[in-house]
Amino acid sequence: MALLIEELKVRFGGVRPLDGITLAFDAGLCGLIGPNGAGKTTLFNVLSGFVRPVSGRVSADGTDLLRLAPHRRARWGLRRTFQQEQVVAELSAAANLRLAADHLGGSADGLLGFCGLDGAERPAFQLTLLERRRLELARALVGTPRIVLLDEPAAGLSDAESRELAGVVRAVPEKFGALVVLIEHDVGLVAELCETTAVLDFGRLVAAGPTARVLADPAVRAAYLGEQP
Incomplete structure (x- = not known):
């Protein structure tokens, strides 16, 4: 699975959160980093259909994703997590997962175990933060995910x-054959997980390129880590 983004532009009034991005994410685990306000979450919002670009193209293995409504992208296999949790606090972990399965029309069998979440019948509000993050990931893996966008x-x-x-995240590409794109401020975690990384x-x-090379780039260290070139 490969995701190709070409000349993508987004305008919010006079603000340009994305200004002609051209980028390819290939199979495996890919990082997306940059300072606050760099355009990372806006890019995820475009990919998942919540923001419409003024121009540009987004395709994955020949499918024009911009032509699909958000719910059709999700059923096609483009999944994401959000910075704000999407679980229903009053429902159990298992019920939250069934809700996602009903919405996406896919199977949730074995996902709680894969994500390492015990106590499936506990309501979500009783779960620890780590357990809720495991649940969010499980929801994104329902059915047949092709592209999984993980936002911090x-x-x-x-x-x-x-x-x-x-x-758990490391095991997703091999088990599901999915491309995973990870927004994360923990550069050490990106270096540990991601084969390639892009910086906005x-x-x-x-x-953009192999993670070790990108993180050593003086322009990246100046933009992201505040170092002087």
């Missing part, structure tokens, strides 16, 4: 919890 899944977690969640700043692409 480790935010608020301890280093140990982040590494636990990373172990002020709505433009700063660098």
Whole structure:
């Protein structure tokens, strides 16, 4: 699975959160990093259909994703998590997963176990933050995911919890054959997980390629880490 983004532009009045992005994400685990306001979540919102670009193209294995409504993209296999949790607090973990399965028309069998979530009948409000993140990931994997967009899944977690969640995320491409794109401020986690990484700043692409090379790029270190070139 490959995701191709070409000359993508978004305008919010006079603001240009995406200003002509051209980028390809190939199979496996790909990182998407940049400072706050760089355009990362806006890009996810375009890919999932919540923001309409003024111009550009987005395709995956020959499918023009911009022609699909958000619910059709989800059923096609484009899934995502959000910075704000989407679980229903009063429902159990299992019921939250069944709700996602009903909406997406796919199977949820075995997903709680794959994501390492015990206590399926507990209401979501009784789950720890790490357990809720596991549940959010399980919801995104219902059915047959092709592209999984993860928006800061480790935010608020301890280093140990982040590494636990990373172990599950790492297994997704092999088990599901899905492309995973990860927005994450923890550069160490990106370096650990992602084969390739793209960097945005002020709505433009700063660098893209193998993660180690990108993170060593002086322009990236200046934009993201505040270092002087």
